[in-house]
Amino acid sequence: MSEIPNMISALVDDNKIDAESHFKNSMAQKIGSALDLKRVEVSNSLIKGQPNTSVEDSADEEI
Numbered sequence: 001m002s003e004i005p006n007m008i009s010a011l012v013d014d015n016k017i018d019a020e021s022h023f024k025n026s027m028a029q030k031i032g033s034a035l036d037l038k039r040v041e042v043s044n045s046l047i048k049g050q051p052n053t054s055v056e057d058s059a060d061e062e063i
Contacts, residue, residue: 003029 007022 003022003026007019007026010016010019010022
């Protein structure tokens with residue numbers, strides 16, 4: 001999380017390229033964390049949302 005203080009320091013020093021780099025790194029970390037959380041939520045909802053069907057039930061159906 002040291003990217004934000006580094007970005008501010010770069011802006012104070014009028015170093016826009018370093019500030020942009022620190023901003024991009026900070027955003028990449030936050031977006032990556034948010035995506036990881038969403039992946040877990042989606043995978044949990046897929047697992048919980050599946051009905052319990054066994055092989056025996058599907059084999060007993062008439063075609």
